[in-house]
Amino acid sequence: MIEVRDLRKEYGGFVAVEGSTFSVDEGEVFGVIGPNGAGKTTTLKTLAGLLEPTDGHAEVAGFDASDPRMRQRLGFLPEESPLYEEMTPLSYLHFFADLYDVDRAVAETRIHDTLDRLDLEYRERPLGDMSKGMKRKVAIARSLVNDPDVLVYDEPASGLDPLTTNYIIDFTRELADDGKTVVFSAHNLYHVESICDRIAIMNEGRIVARGSVAELRERYGRTAYHVYTSVPVEGSEPVEGRDRHERTVESMDAVEATREAAEAAGGRLVDIRTEDPSLERVFLDLAEGESDAERAVARRAEEGDAGAGDAARAEPPGADE
Numbered sequence: 307m308i309e310v311r312d313l314r315k316e317y318g319g320f321v322a323v324e325g326s327t328f329s330v331d332e333g334e335v336f337g338v339i340g341p342n343g344a345g346k347t348t349t350l351k352t353l354a355g356l357l358e359p360t361d362g363h364a365e366v367a368g369f370d371a372s373d374p375r376m377r378q379r380l381g382f383l384p385e386e387s388p389l390y391e392e393m394t395p396l397s398y399l400h401f402f403a404d405l406y407d408v409d410r411a412v413a414e415t416r417i418h419d420t421l422d423r424l425d426l427e428y429r430e431r432p433l434g435d436m437s438k439g440m441k442r443k444v445a446i447a448r449s450l451v452n453d454p455d456v457l458v459y460d461e462p463a464s465g466l467d468p469l470t471t472n473y474i475i476d477f478t479r480e481l482a483d484d485g486k487t488v489v490f491s492a493h494n495l496y497h498v499e500s501i502c503d504r505i506a507i508m509n510e511g512r513i514v515a516r517g518s519v520a521e522l523r524e525r526y527g528r529t530a531y532h533v534y535t536s537v538p539v540e541g542s543e544p545v546e547g548r549d550r551h552e553r554t555v556e557s558m559d560a561v562e563a564t565r566e567a568a569e570a571a572g573g574r575l576v577d578i579r580t581e582d583p584s585l586e587r588v589f590l591d592l593a594e595g596e597s598d599a600e601r602a603v604a605r606r607a608e609e610g611d612a613g614a615g616d617a618a619r620a621e622p623p624g625a626d627e
């Protein structure tokens with residue numbers, strides 16, 4: 307449903323996005339995550355046809371992203387969505403439905419159904435009097451007035467209270483369950499983990515990793531081993547209230563070395579607990595900078611995985627299609 311190949315976007319001489327390649331299947335939720343300035347908004351605006359790529363190709367629903375016919379199939383939610391403060395949700399949404407040439411009766415039903423699903427009770431109140439969460443719901447309803455196949459949402463739940471955030475995140479997943487294809491950007495990893503089928507992690511304009519949450523964990527994550535000893539060893543910390551010391555290591559060899567060090571000091575290994583890698587750790591490793599991304603790729607290469615070498619293509623193009 308979405309194909310992006312070697313996308314590059316420059317602002318003046320500044321390269322905001324470079325070498326982005328990914329695809330999104332019909333009915334999938336695809337998350338784009340990364341720190342501030344990573345290039346998420348630029349990528350999403352290019353998909354929405356609002357920015358012309360400097361180089362490369364972006365195709366949405368079978369059309370080039372710059373093709374006006376694509377707009378009929380797309381619903382875009384910008385990061386900031388200023389609404390016309392004097393309009394009411396109903397007048398505002400009908401205004402956009404008219405722009406899309408949606409039949410009045412069809413629009414009426416669609417708008418009310420969407421607002422029902424979004425649990426937005428106040429429909430005749432001026433938008434200027436509404437809370438931030440309510441306004442965000444109206445903006446989401448606007449993205450759906452033309453019943454699009456593809457939704458591109460830039461930070462849909464950023465800056466909202468936890469209840470509204472969860473509501474919007476769950477609603478986003480429901481849209482995909484209805485068959486719509488969703489691409490969204492986020493800072494909050496919990497939401498990405500909970501609703502995305504696949505994600506791309508961006509840093510400094512490049513995609514440094516992409517795949518399902520489980521794949522990324524497996525590929526880049528490090529299992530942590532918490533090793534408990536009866537005596538202090540190098541790098542250990544006393545465990546409060548217990549007669550033991552904890553050292554956290556990342557390999558079985560280091561576990562073994564800890565055991566040997568404890569025995570050499572006249573003590574013993576008491577316990578080992580393993581901790582699965584969190585997506586947050588993977589994200590931080592990859593987003594901390596090229597050097598870390600390269601380290602992750604190098605680690606992958608050490609493990610004998612082919613195709614590693616360029617951090618921007620930590621996964622070979624086409625590998626997830």
Ligand SMILES: Nc1ncnc2c1ncn2[C@@H]1O[C@H](COP(=O)(O)OP(=O)(O)OP(=O)(O)O)[C@@H](O)[C@H]1O
Nearest residue numbers: 317320321322340341342343344345346347348349
């Ligand atoms: N119109 C513009 N002119 C010049 N530089 C821009 C423009 N828009 C974005 N940039 C720069 O391009 C880079 C990527 O910006 P972008 O908004 O795509 O990042 P982002 O990942 O969405 O960040 P955030 O999470 O802060 O929204 C940033 O360094 C930004 O300063």
